[in-house]
Amino acid sequence: MSDHQTVxxxxxxxxxxxxxxALSHISLQLKRGEMIGVxxxxxxxxSTFVNALAGWSRGETTVTGHVSLYGETIDRLxxxxxxxxxxxxxxxxxxxxxxxxxxxHFRLIRQPKDGDNxxxxxxxDIFDLFPRLAERRDHMGGQLSGGERQMLAVSCALLACPxxxxxxxxxxxxxxxxxxxxxxxxxxxxxxGLPVLLVEQNAEAALKVVDRVVLLETGRKVLEGDVEELxxxxxxxxxxxxxxxx
Amino acid sequence: xxxxxxxxALPLAGETPANFRRVHFLVAATLVLFFIAPYAMSxxxxxxxxxxxxxxxxxxxxxxxxxxxxxxxxxxxxxLFMAAxxxxxxxxxxxxxxxxxxxLFIAIFGALVLGALxxxxxxxxxxxxxxxxxxxxxxxxxxxVYNMDYLGASEGLLGIPALEFSLGPWSYVADNNIRLxxxxxxxxxxxxxxxxxxxxxxxxSEALMSHLNPALAESLGVDLRKTRLKVFLxxxxxxxxxxxxxxxxxxxxxxxxxxxxxIMLFLSAVIIFGKxxxxxxxxGVALILFQEKFLSLGGDGNKVFLGTLLVVTLLVLPNGTLSxxxxxxxx
Amino acid sequence: xxxxxFVQLFLNGAVTGLGYALVAIGWTxxxxxxxxxxxxxxxxxxxxxxxxxxxxxxxxFGYLPSILVACLVLAVLNIVVQRLMVRQIQSxxxxxxxxxxxxxxxxxxxxxxxxxGGTPQNIASPLRxxxxxxxxxRMTGQDLAIVLVALAVYAAxxxxxxxxxIGAAMRALAEDGKLAQxxxxxxxxxxxxxxxxxGVSVALAAGLIAPRAPILTTMGFQEVILTFVIVVIGGIGSxxxxxxxxxxxxxxxxxxxxxxxxAFALAAxxxxxxxxxxxxPNGFRGGV
Numbered sequence: 001m002s003d004h005q006t007v008x009x010x011x012x013x014x015x016x017x018x019x020x021x022a023l024s025h026i027s028l029q030l031k032r033g034e035m036i037g038v039x040x041x042x043x044x045x046x047s048t049f050v051n052a053l054a055g056w057s058r059g060e061t062t063v064t065g066h067v068s069l070y071g072e073t074i075d076r077l078x079x080x081x082x083x084x085x086x087x088x089x090x091x092x093x094x095x096x097x098x099x100x101x102x103x104x105h106f107r108l109i110r111q112p113k114d115g116d117n118x119x120x121x122x123x124x125d126i127f128d129l130f131p132r133l134a135e136r137r138d139h140m141g142g143q144l145s146g147g148e149r150q151m152l153a154v155s156c157a158l159l160a161c162p163x164x165x166x167x168x169x170x171x172x173x174x175x176x177x178x179x180x181x182x183x184x185x186x187x188x189x190x191x192x193g194l195p196v197l198l199v200e201q202n203a204e205a206a207l208k209v210v211d212r213v214v215l216l217e218t219g220r221k222v223l224e225g226d227v228e229e230l231x232x233x234x235x236x237x238x239x240x241x242x243x244x245x246x
Numbered sequence: 247x248x249x250x251x252x253x254x255a256l257p258l259a260g261e262t263p264a265n266f267r268r269v270h271f272l273v274a275a276t277l278v279l280f281f282i283a284p285y286a287m288s289x290x291x292x293x294x295x296x297x298x299x300x301x302x303x304x305x306x307x308x309x310x311x312x313x314x315x316x317x318x319x320x321x322x323x324x325x326l327f328m329a330a331x332x333x334x335x336x337x338x339x340x341x342x343x344x345x346x347x348x349x350l351f352i353a354i355f356g357a358l359v360l361g362a363l364x365x366x367x368x369x370x371x372x373x374x375x376x377x378x379x380x381x382x383x384x385x386x387x388x389x390x391v392y393n394m395d396y397l398g399a400s401e402g403l404l405g406i407p408a409l410e411f412s413l414g415p416w417s418y419v420a421d422n423n424i425r426l427x428x429x430x431x432x433x434x435x436x437x438x439x440x441x442x443x444x445x446x447x448x449x450x451s452e453a454l455m456s457h458l459n460p461a462l463a464e465s466l467g468v469d470l471r472k473t474r475l476k477v478f479l480x481x482x483x484x485x486x487x488x489x490x491x492x493x494x495x496x497x498x499x500x501x502x503x504x505x506x507x508x509i510m511l512f513l514s515a516v517i518i519f520g521k522x523x524x525x526x527x528x529x530g531v532a533l534i535l536f537q538e539k540f541l542s543l544g545g546d547g548n549k550v551f552l553g554t555l556l557v558v559t560l561l562v563l564p565n566g567t568l569s570x571x572x573x574x575x576x577x
Numbered sequence: 578x579x580x581x582x583f584v585q586l587f588l589n590g591a592v593t594g595l596g597y598a599l600v601a602i603g604w605t606x607x608x609x610x611x612x613x614x615x616x617x618x619x620x621x622x623x624x625x626x627x628x629x630x631x632x633x634x635x636x637x638f639g640y641l642p643s644i645l646v647a648c649l650v651l652a653v654l655n656i657v658v659q660r661l662m663v664r665q666i667q668s669x670x671x672x673x674x675x676x677x678x679x680x681x682x683x684x685x686x687x688x689x690x691x692x693x694g695g696t697p698q699n700i701a702s703p704l705r706x707x708x709x710x711x712x713x714x715r716m717t718g719q720d721l722a723i724v725l726v727a728l729a730v731y732a733a734x735x736x737x738x739x740x741x742x743i744g745a746a747m748r749a750l751a752e753d754g755k756l757a758q759x760x761x762x763x764x765x766x767x768x769x770x771x772x773x774x775x776g777v778s779v780a781l782a783a784g785l786i787a788p789r790a791p792i793l794t795t796m797g798f799q800e801v802i803l804t805f806v807i808v809v810i811g812g813i814g815s816x817x818x819x820x821x822x823x824x825x826x827x828x829x830x831x832x833x834x835x836x837x838x839x840a841f842a843l844a845a846x847x848x849x850x851x852x853x854x855x856x857x858p859n860g861f862r863g864g865v
Contacts, residue, residue: 058755083761093761097749104745108760156760308650320675360823367851374614375809377675381616382802386847393840506798513676544697549687556680560673561661 003069005032007117007195008053008087008164013065015048022048023219025065030164035187035196037210037227039203039236044216046199050166053197054089055079069163070117084110085119086099086163090170092199095153098142102133105141105152109159118161119194126155129185147178154182158189165189168199176205183209207231273525277435280528284427294423296539300532301430302495303511305437306488307527309481310512312441315521316450317477318457319373322509323364323380326387327482329503330356331489334392336403336499346409350490357486358479365475376474389505402500409494420494430491434528437484442524444480453477507549514556520565581713586831594827598820599782600800601807602734604777609814610751610771613666614675617658617682618779618804619797624685625651625783626792627693629698640702644784650775659772666768682797688857689794702788718820723785727820730778735816747771751814799843806850 008030015023023045030036038046046175052063056079067075074082079089098106106123120175127134128152136144144152150170157165167186179202187209190196200206207213213230223235230236280297287293306328313321334352338344346351364383368376391397398404408421409429420426444450455463456470464470493499515530532556538548604618625647632643658681659666665673687853705717738744746767749757755763807826829849830842837845 042711054759056755056758078763079758080761080763082757091756094753094756095759096753097756099752100745100748104748105760107742107745108749108762110742110761160761314672318672320672320679322679367855371854374671374675375854378614378805379851382805382847382850385798386803386844389843390841411774506683506686510680513679517676544691546687546690549690550684551687553680553682553684553687557661557677557684560677560680564673 001170006030007070008197009030009066009068010053011066011073013049013052013063013067015045015052015064016062017059021219022061023052026216026221028214028221028224030195030197032195033190033193034212035190035198035210036212036214037203037206038197038214038216039201039206040198040216042201043218046201046216047168048219049216050089050168050197050199051091054087054166055082056089056091078239080190083160084112086112086161088157088160088162088164089166090150090153090157090168092168092172096141096144096149096156099140101138101140102144102152103137105156109156111159112161117163119158119163119189119192120161121158123159126159129188130155146173147175147182150174150182154186158194162194165194165196166199167196169201170198171200171205179205179245189215203236207236224229249563254471276525277438281431284424290425291423292539294427296535298423298430298495299530300535301427301434302488302491303535304493304515304528305430305434306485306517307490307507307512307531308437309485310509311516311527312444312453312477312481312484314513314516315526316453317474318444320377320513321380321478321481322377323383324481324485324512325384325504325508326360326364326380327357327485328489328492328508329387329391329499330360330482331486331491332493332499332503333397333403333489334486335406335493336398337396337514339404339406346411346494350487353486354483357482361479361482365478368472369471372564384504384509388501391504392501398500400501402498402502404498406493406497406499408497416508423495426491426495430495433487433491437487438524438528440484443524449473449476449480505552507552510549510552510556514552514559518559521535579707579713584714586835587828588714588716588720590831591824592723592827593831594631594824595820596723596782596823597803597807597826598728598729598823599723600779601811601819602730602816603778605808605811605814605816605819606734606747607771610747610838611666611768612669612671612751613635614671614678615658615775616675616678616801617685618775619691619799620682620685621651621776621779621797621802622783622787622800623654623792623797624654624689625780625796626700626787626796627689627698627794629787630698630778630786630792631693633701634698638702640784644781647779647784648780651780652773653776655772655776657768659769662819663765671737686794686797691851693794695794697793699791699793700784700788705788719785719788726746726781726785727823730781731816731820738816743767743770747789764781802847805848809850810853 006029008028010026010028013023013026014021023061026045026049028036038049040046048057048061051057052065053067055063055077057072060086063075066073069085069087072085074085074087077085100108106126112118132148133151133155136148141149141152154167154170170182170186176184183198183205186196186198190209190211198206198210207227210227213223213225213227213236214221215235223230223233225233280301284294284297286552306324309327310321310324313319331353333348334356335346338349338352339346364380368379371379379469407424408419409417410417412418418425420429445454452463452468452473453476455466456468456473460470463473489503511531511534512527514534515527518530518533519526534552542548543551604615607613607615628647628650629640629643632638632646633640638646658678662674662677667679702719704718704722707721709716709718709721718860723755738747746757746760746762749760749762749769750764775817778796803826807819807822811820811822826846833839833845834842
């Protein structure tokens with residue numbers, strides 16, 4: 001249980017959509033108490049990568065490579081099984097149900113019985129973290145604002161007491177103040193021990209909260225390193241200057 | 247013995263010019279053989295009746311073919327059109343003594359009216375609603391006919407006279423299967439020609455497009471619902487004409503026209519060999535009727551066989567058995 | 578005509594209507610939650626009735642145990658059907674699903690004919706012998722059972738849907754099956770549960786309703802129509818809607834049969850449905 005134990009070990013992950021290769025041989029290790037930022041332009045394969053780790057996708061994909069969680073292989077498992085094992089994903093785009101209330105969203109989450117390495121959190125902790133959700137308990141998912149929806153999606157992922165949290169572009173469509181608030185809250189969780197993989201197009205916001213950075217370009221990993229080292233790297237500068245949420 | 251069960255080489259769509267000619271030749275050869283079969287086997291009443299029933303059922307199947315293979319929807323109301331054809335003859339001939347041409351017009355007109363009615367009603371509903379409505383229409387029609395004495399109620403209408411054409415002194419009476427055969431075959435040829443033309447026509451392409459890529463079709467200005475209506479209206483008379491022939495062949499019409507057997511037969515015939523094959527439904531019907539006539543497992547056993555055939559084809563070979571054949575020959 | 582005659586007609590209609598509603602609930606849940614049309618529904622009703630009859634007749638089972646076994650048999654059968662169609666369900670290939678379930682319905686009709694024979698049979702339910710009357714208005718124990726069970730099932734399903742985790746999961750699945758996976762929901766298990774529920778509810782309905790008339794292995798088609806009408810009028814996936822629609826349908830048929838004609842009652846119902854469809858192509862409460 002040391003602080004540098006590898007939580008998620010991804011080796012040689014490749015993803016194909018039909019015949020076209022979307023992601024090529026990505027390897028990555030995520031350690032306890034660490035947040036890695038996966039950056040890159042639109043279409044670089046960031047979502048594809050994180051979806052593959054969760055065993056999920058909206059389309060038809062073929063995934064090859066190995067993923068293990070605390071040494072346990074999970075690559076053939078279905079998304080709901082990985083969820084139960086402790087890998088939760090907050091997907092980009094539509095990630096809450098419009099016709100299900102906030103309370104019912106929480107009702108969907110089954111809290112696990114096994115205890116190892118799980119990030120323990122209760123519903124009250126969630127409401128402390130995101131007080132606005134407490135006020136909106138009876139609202140339907142579709143009635144929440146963009147920021148509130150993201151908070152709800154993240155809350156549900158956390159309520160499952162995950163061993164690792166995958167976040168796909170949580171900042172899309174959100175006002176800068178909300179983004180800071182949201183990512184700040186996430187950072188607090190990381191500091192309490194939750195390993196997080198953050199996919200972000202908004203490099204500026206991401207660089208403020210992550211420990212390490214991975215840069216993807218057209219399906220390949222082109223850069224990896226600590227945020228201090230890479231913050232001044234030209235390629236990161238390009239990512240952060242050119243891609244203002246688009 | 248009839249050619250159908252023995253000849254596996256079916257015409258394939260979209261072949262190269264050399265194959266094209268070969269395909270046309272095969273189609274023509276198959277049809278010629280089919281035409282000759284009853285004459286060659288005229289001693290066997292069973293075989294002659296098998297051939298003529300195959301042709302009649304095939305004609306009706308093509309109506310379903312249009313809707314299922316091209317449009318991609320499931321119309322379970324073809325029985326209505328068949329009944330329109332058959333009862334048109336039944337009522338027209340036995341109660342009004344009308345000639346075959348007159349009953350033919352009644353059949354076609356009746357089918358179009360029913361088709362238009364159902365079609366307009368389902369114009370704005372979704373695909374599965376369309377199937378359900380047509381299905382229910384069939385069952386309700388059965389109830390109505392079963393209870394109306396004018397239409398023969400549960401007994402049906404017996405004593406339909408033979409199909410007879412007369413022009414001045416010359417007359418042709420089709421009072422048995424062999425004499426009815428050329429008429430049936432001619433109509434089969436016309437149906438095949440119609441199907442081929444349909445597939446090349448604008449409506450045909452629109453239907454296919456709405457089936458394969460509805461979003462694209464709409465963006466190109468195809469009105470999906472109207473296309474469905476058009477195809478539905480085109481398919482109605484075909485099945486009705488089949489019903490018309492069936493009534494003359496049996497000299498009888500009854501509420502058995504609404505039995506699920508017919509829609510099962512038509513759907514299976516259309517699906518079993520593969521979609522949009524010109525002779526697919528003909529071979530499908532031939533295969534199914536072959537089992538029924540020569541390898542029968544009894545009424546209920548045949549139901550199990552036919553249902554299983556349909557289900558297995560869809561589950562295991564969604565592209566029809568021909569796709570399996572293509573795999574084996576590596577084409 | 579006496580007032581009690583109207584009351585009797587109304588009561589008969591309500592009982593029959595609640596029966597139809599019980600037949601329809603499994604189907605509306607399946608359509609509402611999983612967007613699937615099961616054409617074998619009516620045949621399953623027939624099968625439920627026959628299994629109950631067979632167990633009572635050939636094996637001397639009691640009435641209630643027979644119904645319970647029938648529920649089990651149909652639940653298993655429906656799960657098998659769901660497993661067979663897994664690929665089609667995943668790709669939402671509704672056309673195939675409709676034809677496959679139609680085919681299955683035909684197989685079951687034939688198989689039932691082979692196994693149970695073609696003669697009409699009667700389920701000798703002990704409840705039919707119980708008679709109640711209030712003045713001129715009469716009711717049998719069977720009728721009462723239908724009413725009580727239908728209401729109980731509807732109440733249970735409604736509460737379950739609103740208050741339980743599985744109910745929430747079903748609503749999530751209905752809205753976005755893919756996203757539901759990210760919330761730890763196992764779609765195929767949930768789907769199996771929905772199919773099983775359809776089997777159980779239709780067998781229960783058959784066990785309660787079928788004793789009122791002779792049963793034939795060729796029956797079931799009327800049930801499909803009635804179910805469809807209820808679901809469209811009540812709103813696809815709406816539990817309270819199906820209950821109200823069922824009641825309305827039962828009462829309508831009762832009065833129509835008495836004052837106009839019983840043979841054409843179904844035709845009248847269907848015509849009404851067609852009128853509704855023209856006005857509201859998605860049924861009353863909006864479609865899926």
